[in-house]
Amino acid sequence: MKPSIIGFLKRARKPTDARFRNQLYVLLVCLVLSVIIWILIKLSQTYVAPVSFKYEFTGVPQDKVIFPEQKKIIATIKGKGSDLFSLKYMTIKPVFYIDISGINYKKDKKKQHFFLLSRQIQQDVANQLPNPFQLTGISPDSLFFSLSQKKIIKIPVKPNLNLHFRQQYLQYDSLILDPAFITVEGPASILDTIKVIKTERKSVDNLDETATFSLSLKLPFDEEYINYSDKMTEVTIPVEKFTESSVEVAVEIIHNEPGIRIKTFPEKVHITFLIAMKDYSRLDKNQFRVAVRYDEASRQQRKLKTELIQMPSFIRLVKAEPEYVDFIIMKQ
Numbered sequence: 001m002k003p004s005i006i007g008f009l010k011r012a013r014k015p016t017d018a019r020f021r022n023q024l025y026v027l028l029v030c031l032v033l034s035v036i037i038w039i040l041i042k043l044s045q046t047y048v049a050p051v052s053f054k055y056e057f058t059g060v061p062q063d064k065v066i067f068p069e070q071k072k073i074i075a076t077i078k079g080k081g082s083d084l085f086s087l088k089y090m091t092i093k094p095v096f097y098i099d100i101s102g103i104n105y106k107k108d109k110k111k112q113h114f115f116l117l118s119r120q121i122q123q124d125v126a127n128q129l130p131n132p133f134q135l136t137g138i139s140p141d142s143l144f145f146s147l148s149q150k151k152i153i154k155i156p157v158k159p160n161l162n163l164h165f166r167q168q169y170l171q172y173d174s175l176i177l178d179p180a181f182i183t184v185e186g187p188a189s190i191l192d193t194i195k196v197i198k199t200e201r202k203s204v205d206n207l208d209e210t211a212t213f214s215l216s217l218k219l220p221f222d223e224e225y226i227n228y229s230d231k232m233t234e235v236t237i238p239v240e241k242f243t244e245s246s247v248e249v250a251v252e253i254i255h256n257e258p259g260i261r262i263k264t265f266p267e268k269v270h271i272t273f274l275i276a277m278k279d280y281s282r283l284d285k286n287q288f289r290v291a292v293r294y295d296e297a298s299r300q301q302r303k304l305k306t307e308l309i310q311m312p313s314f315i316r317l318v319k320a321e322p323e324y325v326d327f328i329i330m331k332q
Contacts, residue, residue: 048078048136053093057145059101065187065225066100069113069144075125076137083133096125098143115144148187156181157233158196159215162203168241169208170316172276176236179229182217186226194220199233212236240276242316247271247285251306251325255294262294264325269306274316287312290320292327302326 052072060066073096077084087093098121105116118138126135157177165171184191199215214232248270253262269290275283289310298304303324311318 045081046078047081047084048076049084049088050074050076050139051084051088051093053096055096055098057100058097059099060147063150064147065150067146067148067187067225069146070140073118073125073143074139075129075135076139077129078134078136079132087130087133094128094130096128098124113144113146115142117142148189150185151188151191152183152185153191153194154181155184155194155197157199157217159199159233159235160201161199161235161237162201163207163237164203164205165239166206166208168243169239170242170274170276172210172238172240174238176238178234178236180233182233183229184226186221190221190226199235204237207237207239208241210237210239240278242274242276243280245273245275245280245283247283247288249285249288249290252289252291252309253294254291257294259331261330262327263330264292264304264327266322266325269325270321271308271311271318272321273311273318276314279312279314282314283312292325294327 052074054071055068055073057066057068077087079087100116103116103120105114105120107114118141121143122135122138125138129135157180159175159177161175163171182197184194184197197220198218200218202213202215204211212234214234217228217231217233219226219228219231248268250268251264251266253264255262271288271290287310288308291307291309292304293307294304304327305324306320306322308318308320
């Protein structure tokens with residue numbers, strides 16, 4: 001017997017004989033048909049099997065948010081093998097909706113959570129099972145959940161940008177965000193921890209004109225329990241060409257001591273700055289004021305520090321020279 005089986009297997013690896021090949025094909029077809037028939041017989045029989053389902057609570061008070069501890073329940077279902085196989089592996093399983101508005105759920109003092117017994121929802125789940133399945137049980141035997149106060153707040157959006165400009169180009173004004181704030185609804189215990197919502201990080205190179213693009217928001221918590229009014233924001237970067245310019249401004253002296261006059265050397269300060277080309281016609285040196293302060297603290301000093309106390313809002317990178325001036329005190 002043993003040599004004949006070994007010989008058969010060797011011949012099956014390289015079936016050169018035509019008659020033997022035909023016999024081998026017939027054997028394989030019969031074997032496949034036998035397996036199919038056996039599977040069909042098994043699938044036509046009735047079985048009891050556990051199937052996991054997602055579930056959601058309904059009937060929650062409008063001012064509350066519910067947090068179930070378990071994500072799924074295990075339903076023990078009776079049905080034909082073919083139907084059970086299709087439910088578990090071939091179709092999208094239904095989500096069970098469990099209405100807690102009419103259920104007398106209880107508070108667990110140890111966990112400070114609420115719970116309801118699975119037998120309290122068994123009929124509700126059975127009614128949602130597709131035909132022809134029968135529900136025989138549910139596990140776990142208790143479903144735990146927490147209830148939190150619902151809150152609605154507005155949270156600012158913060159762009160996460162890395163900007164690089166072409167030579168002579170700069171950001172002209174503040175970034176424009178649309179929306180600049182988003183409305184977030186969820187449990188107060190979570191929302192109180194959110195101070196700002198950032199965007200995805202984006203690098204932009206060689207900026208030489210105003211640019212607008214959309215950015216995704218990095219939502220800090222799962223949307224399962226928190227509602228966000230927006231998931232994207234549109235960012236506009238105002239860009240203008242700048243040029244260097246300068247003005248000379250007389251130094252003002254601020255002091256409150258009567259009977260003296262203070263003279264500085266030099267009497268004027270040279271202010272260098274960048275200004276957008278489109279704002280150049282608006283420039284006036286009277287828009288600048290430079291001052292030094294003489295008080296009790298500066299009496300022992302040899303120089304006074306210059307302060308730019310007034311300048312136009314549309315200039316950038318201001319530098320005043322000299323930073324310190326000499327001075328003399330003269331009696332009036």
